[in-house]
Amino acid sequence: MATIAFIGLGHMGEPMAGHLVAAGHTVRGVDLNPAAAAAAAARGVEIVGSVAEALAGADACLTSLPKPEHVRAVYGGDDGIFAHAPASAVLMDTSTVDVETSRWCHDAATERGLTFVDAPISGGTAGAEAHSLTFMLGGRPDDVERAREIVAPMAGNVIACGDAGAGIAAKLANNMMLFISVMAMSEGSQLAERLGLDPRVFWEVARVSSGDSWALRTWYPVPDVVERAAANNNFEPTFSVDLARKDCGLAVQAGDVTGVHLPAARLALAQLDELIAEGYGGKDCTLVAKLASPDGTLRGFDPAADAAASDAPVPTHA
Template sequence: MSIIAFIGLGRMGAPMAAHLVAAGHTVRGVEINPAAAAAAAERGVHIVPSAAEALRGADACLTSLPKPEHVRAAYGGDDGILAHAASATLLMDTSTVDVETSRWCHTQAEERGLSFVDAPISGGTAGAEAHTLTFMLGGRDDAVDRAREVVAPMAGNVIACGEAGAGIAAKLVNNMMLFIGVMAVSEGSQLAEQLGLDPKVFWDVARVSSGDSWPLRTWYPVPGVLERSAADNNFDATFSVDLARKDCGLAVHAGDVTGVHLPAARLALSQLDDLIAEGLGAKDCTLVAKLASPDGTLRGYDPALDRTLEGTRS
């Protein structure tokens, strides 16, 4: 089986790497958070101190990092991935970044005779654990074919989206639509509550009617409707406001670059900014439902139980 370097073992990277281990691969991981590194090690990942060591003899290298600047730092510089990858090592970035950063990775890799595929993912932490993620691949046909085999143990769907940057472009558009959908479900859930509808009954109606959507079926922001929902856990993050804001902001930036008008996306972005201004960036993005509530309170959310606010209390 293959040797795979995995850079970034957070809430997405750790279960993804664990599925590669379960498939029989040797996975060498790099993670700066000690607790996250220890958790990944418990799942069979060999933790090493540097990208250079992780890449030694590696057949493939995957990165799963929070922001574009982290991706550029991981790939660039004397200690970066590009400096230590062998010509036979396939490089893949699963992070959600701007199109410019993804194309930079492709260009930098090509200049060094390396193969790079942008390979962003959809499905969230639940999909990462269940190895049902959708991978959106962009790059040369031969590299994409190799990437299909590498990601198979983590994936429910693998879609070749086109040339360099096509995968990340598809991801940004998809996530923009997701956050607009979250806003619709948030407003609908609160209006249904105020009209006296039983939340589970209304959810059953919407799920088989024209109001159906992925965020309705997966992230409905009312407690007692879905198993393991953020609404049943004081809106602790499955997909944080901070990360949602980053992804939505990247999509709006793409709209600025291309001249596409995105009024709904801008409204979703402004609502995420409102939550961040309240100190709620670490909470789940479906907490935007409280912005639709008549008095700003939300059933299922108790600020007094919110550990993320402890540091902001006077």
């Protein structure tokens, strides 16, 4: 069994680290959020106070971080991963970043005699809980095979995508397709509602017909149709608008660099920006269904509930 450092124990990192513990690995975790650290500790992760402490004698290190700037800081900072990683460890970033940041990680690791594999994931929080994530690995073939063994307890699929940066390139294209699917699902769900169709009946039709998609099966934006969909919980985030905007923006940026025309992705990006402008960046990305509604309301979404929660008095204890 391996000793694994896990940096970033949020909605994705916490269950992922827990599955590594369940597989028999020793996992040392780091997160700035005390609540996230406590939740990971409840799964058997040993919480430590620094990246250096997590990496001491580690066989592998995984990172799960929100944005490219966080990845660059955690890897390249004075107290970061590159400064403290053992030469024998395999370093893997599961975050969704731009291709340039991923290649920077590869190049900086190589300059220091370290091993890095880009290892982005697909499957969302449900996949993280069910250890059914898809890992998209990029790097030298021997390094990718080492990474494959480490990520197996968290994965339903592990796919070697190619050389350095190939994993993150696959992830950006895949997530771009997801957000376009979310937009199509959202519009279809609202049209079906306004045409008087029973939501579950329409969902069953679409699920076995040409309207099917992963988004429809997992995130349908109407209450009481898909059990784990955010629509059942006032659109509390499984994949937030802010993070979706980040990922979609990175895909559009890649289109600009490569010259690929992405009109549908740009429309999805504009809708996410519209939700952020309305103050909904922290809600689930499937709230874009609200933009298809004739009057801007959405069954399953009560803005007043959020306002009431934020205005509630903070409980005190003697």
